Amino acid sequence: MNIKIGLEVHVQLTSLKTKLFCSCSADYRGKPPNTNICPVCLGMPGSLPRVNKEAIKSAIKVALALNSNINQVLAWARKHYFYPDLPKGYQISQYDGKGVATFAKGGYINIRVNGKKKKIKIRRINIEEDPARIVYPTGDAETSSYILIDYNRSGIALLEIVTEPDMNSPEEVRAFLEKLRSILEHLEVSDLSLEGSMRADVNISVGDGERVEVKNISGLKDIEQAIRYEVARQIDVLEKGGRIERETRHWDSTRKITKPARVKEYEEDYRYMPDPNLPFYIIPDELIEEVRKTLPELPEERAARFINQHGLSEYLAHVLVSSKALADYYEKVAELSGVKGDKVAGLIVTDLLGWIDSEDLSNISRIVPPEDLAEVVKLLEKNEITIKMAKEMIPLLVRGEKPRQIIERMGWSVIRNRAVLEKIVDDVLKENPQVLKDIERNPRAVQFIIGKVLEKTGKKGDPKIIAEIVREKIRLS
Amino acid sequence: MRAVDFLLSIKRGEIDDVKLIEGFRERVIAEDEKYNIFITLAEPDEAFHRKRLLSGVPIAVKDNIVTKNLRTTCASQVLENFVPSYDATVVERIKSEGGVIVGKTNMDEFAMGALGTTSYFGPTRNPLNPSLSPGGSSSGSAAAISSGLVPMALGSDTGGSIRLPAAWTGIYGLKPTYGLVSRYGLVSYSDSLDQIGPMASSIFDLELLFGVIMGWDEKDPTTYDKHVPSEVFIKRAFMNPDPHIMRNLRVALLKEPLVHEDADQKVVDRFMDYVSELEAYGAVVEEVSIPLVNKAPQIYYVIAFSDASSNLARYSGLLYGKRVVDVIDTDWDEYYMRNRKLFGWEVKRRILLGSFILSAGYYEMYYDRALRARAKLYDELNKVLAKYDVIATPGSNIPPLPLDFDASDLSRLNAIDSLLVIANLAGLPAIVIPLEVSTNTPISIQLISQKWSEDILFEIGKYIALYISKLERELEA
Known part of the structure; x- marks a missing residue:
């Protein structure tokens, strides 16, 4: 069945110092409730907003990175609705119409799923203020008899990024969100590993069914789970001969299901109007050019550089750039060890990532310092350990052990001393005279000898050197 | 007593700077019974800054301008x-110039009304x-001011709210250029029309208070x-006017308010006597007609009511x-409906009309057209002001209405x-x-x-006060 998915992603511009319209700190997490507030973000009577210019710069960065067209007449609209998380009774946002316009229009993000490239179109980008955080004492709106409101989050700068319904599977959504996250990380506008920093409303339609909106899902993992659940639910309804009506559903993150909104949510009229307190501001061409000049290398360019200059495979290059932390990590290890390419990347992607929770990716440098992995790579390069040993070392490194400690404790270290190895080879050949005779008829006899030698070294002998010695000795004899 | 005279006397060491606030509270309590002037009185405070511009001058503040730790009601329940x-x-x-805020004055609820009769108090x-x-x-x-309790006060003017009471109580009032006085702390009614302005019993005091409150404020992005x-x-507040100001002053006498069908002939005739005096003193007076002026109230209502519906959300x-009911079963619709019943009738009327205007489909029909008509009116007034120094009208073209006047009779209010x-x-x-x-x-x-030309208005104002109206005497500096 044909699946169509469109997203409205809300990301906090966590790198800003202050909120969007006042000078309260943008770093609200972990503070006692209702301490990071002022008359403006509380919407107190008489207070007036003023725009955080840095937020505009960040939005310009993102629009440029997503190939979106910036509307240079910056204007703000009030979106009205009554809800306790909204202290003014309206949210200052942006809108297309009524004499104002959205921040940027159009654009796209390229994603890759199973090696296939696809373009996901962006419909628009808006800047808006985050509402307050509602806390349900029981964790659930329906069973709570009262609510608590924490205004510390009220007024935090958000970017709303809306896509066209171009995604056809949960995998594509995941790829899109990972790519978006990586772009925002490379731009250094957001740290999306922070809780609640990325939230989405998802529109899903399956087959001929109507569009269903699942609202306010927080975090990449839950967004993906919600979509999987909702797609399966809709297919199930359709297969049983039912119909999918247009509706709004909510994601229950504890039970991992979507549920219909408690009250029938009708198409709300937000009574948009231009905000008269925030005069139109013409974004100068020079500012856009200035921002464009300072744009960092973005994931796609970075992957291309990895492929062309480091000789990385396309697959590994794209896995690495799916997270800025990961790509940075690879480059650091490559730099410290002096070794680049698939050998290092493979060790990170196929081995190290297997032991790290995907949620902890941004902490990878703290879990296994790049210096440690670089040392492993260097040991490998000098043949002091084998690749097998290197792989075995990874989980121990994750546990916090140091490469040298592991090698000592395990009694590893490769024997590469020719004289030592030659002596053992001689011994083995002496002990197995009949094999030497068979050697011309049975080429596998060489492997047998090498195996015997390795056994005698307690698997510490360098197989390459042993093979060389064995071949030399056979030729001599 | 004029504040400027008082301040000059302090400077000369003739009187003490606490003289004006001595026994103030007792006087207010006695007078207030007659006129119902104050909603909240401040505690008498002699801890004002000494030797500054307004040291010791008692100043009343309209109750829609917020005051720290002093109740601010907007005359609303x-x-x-x-x-x-x-x-x-x-x-x-x-306060930083030593002025003493003595209390918060009565007003129409949320500044909505022309008679002062919609106050909850x-x-x-x-x-x-x-x-x-x-x-x-x-x-x-x-x-x-008119009762002699204070020499100066703050008002706010969205559609004449400083000037009409000034005209009807025989005092001076100024509605400054939009953007010249910070609105930060003024409870918004209609943001693009609201301005705080000075009111006083002397033109000199008016200019002094204006000089103190005016000017750019980083907290209000609409200030210039x-x-x-x-x-x-x-x-200049301590200086007599330019004696030549009236010579060849180009005055455009606006025709529409003089011939309005609800204008009071006696008021108009008496006003015209004074216009002749202006001419006698050297002014060149010519009648101009701007028919769009007759539509101005309708343009105003559409914009102001829309803004009001948003601002009062x-x-x-x-x-x-005030909260009448708590939320029950998270039924927020019910919560908002019940608590928002506390508004008075006129406020509700304006919120409802404004909400209607901003609803989908009606915005273009009303709001957008009102904005265009507003731009046209702006052009026409400025065309006149390119040829004349000032446009003159009566302060009011009708005499003060009785307190029991039926405010739903819009025609007479339309005239003013x-x-x-x-x-x-x-x-x-x-x-x-x-x-x-x-x-x-x-x-x-x-x-x-013209915009930003308050200096001319004060010079003309002082001249009229001293030589034409003879309500004031010259300064003895």
Whole structure:
């Protein structure tokens, strides 16, 4: 069945110092409730907003990175609705119409799923203020008899990024969100590993069914789970001969299901109007050019550089750039060890990532310092350990052990001393005279000898050197 | 006593700077019974800054301008118990110049009304004649001055709310150029029309208070930073006017308010006598007609009511203000409906009309057209001001209405609205200067000039006060 998915992603511009319209700190997490507030973000009577210019710069960065067209007449609209998380009774946002316009229009993000490239179109980008955080004492709106409101989050700068319904599977959504996250990380506008920093409303339609909106899902993992659940639910309804009506559903993150909104949510009229307190501001061409000049290398360019200059495979290059932390990590290890390419990347992607929770990716440098992995790579390069040993070392490194400690404790270290190895080879050949005779008829006899030698070294002998010695000795004899 | 005389006497060491506030509270309590001027009185405070511009001058503040730790109600039941946590910028500036805020004055609820009769705390009476309205919405500030309790006060003017009560109580009032006085701390009614302005019993005091409160404020993005410096007004407040100001002054006499079908002939005739005097003193007066002026009230209503519906969305008793019911079963619709019933009838009427105008489909029909008509009016007024120094109208073309006047009879209010709201719609400065004071028919003149040209209005105002109206005497500096 044909699946169509469109997203409205809300990301906090966590790198800003202050909120969007006042000078309260943008770093609200972990503070006692209702301490990071002022008359403006509380919407107190008489207070007036003023725009955080840095937020505009960040939005310009993102629009440029997503190939979106910036509307240079910056204007703000009030979106009205009554809800306790909204202290003014309206949210200052942006809108297309009524004499104002959205921040940027159009654009796209390229994603890759199973090696296939696809373009996901962006419909628009808006800047808006985050509402307050509602806390349900029981964790659930329906069973709570009262609510608590924490205004510390009220007024935090958000970017709303809306896509066209171009995604056809949960995998594509995941790829899109990972790519978006990586772009925002490379731009250094957001740290999306922070809780609640990325939230989405998802529109899903399956087959001929109507569009269903699942609202306010927080975090990449839950967004993906919600979509999987909702797609399966809709297919199930359709297969049983039912119909999918247009509706709004909510994601229950504890039970991992979507549920219909408690009250029938009708198409709300937000009574948009231009905000008269925030005069139109013409974004100068020079500012856009200035921002464009300072744009960092973005994931796609970075992957291309990895492929062309480091000789990385396309697959590994794209896995690495799916997270800025990961790509940075690879480059650091490559730099410290002096070794680049698939050998290092493979060790990170196929081995190290297997032991790290995907949620902890941004902490990878703290879990296994790049210096440690670089040392492993260097040991490998000098043949002091084998690749097998290197792989075995990874989980121990994750546990916090140091490469040298592991090698000592395990009694590893490769024997590469020719004289030592030659002596053992001689011994083995002496002990197995009949094999030497068979050697011309049975080429596998060489492997047998090498195996015997390795056994005698307690698997510490360098197989390459042993093979060389064995071949030399056979030729001599 | 004029504040400027008092301040000069302090400077000369003749009197003590606490003289004006001595026994103030007792006087107020005695007078207030007659006129219902104050909603909240401040505790008498002698801890003001000494030896500054306004040291020891008692100043009344309209109750829609927030004052730290001093109840601010907007004359509404909704904010009956609201005590702000911060001072409006204008209040900060007054306090830092040693001015003493003595109390918060009565007004129409949320500044919506022309007679001062929509206050939840009951109507204010006109000190010239207690059976008449003092005019609104800054009714209490006007009465506080007219009754002699304070020399100066702050009002706010969205569609004539400073100038009408000034005209009806025989005092001076200025609606400054939009963007010249910070609105930070003024409880918004209609953001693009609202301005705080000075009211006073002397034109010199008016200029002094204006000099203190005016000027760019980083907290209000709609304030302008290139203007006549405040020092100019502060200096001139202690100087007699330019004796040549009236010579060849080009005055455009606006025809529409004089021939309006609801204009009072006696008021118009008496006003014309004074216009002849202006000519006798050298002014060149010519009649101009701007027919669009007759439509100004309709343009004003559409914009102001829409803004009001948005600005008053924040009052729900959730964060501050009065709460009638708590939320039950998270039924927020019910919560908002019940708590928002506390607004008075006129406020509800304006919120409902404004909400209707902003609804989908009607925006273009009303709001958008009103904005275009507003732009046209702006052009037409400025065309006239390119040829003339000032536009002149009566301060009011009808005598003060009785307190029991049926405010739903819009026609007579329309007559005054049209001459008052044009200055707000075009963002122009407008001053009302009393010409003669009587118990039933005070006569005044309104002068409108180009943006940022308050200095001319004050010079003309002083000249009229001294030589034409003879309500004042020259300064003995």
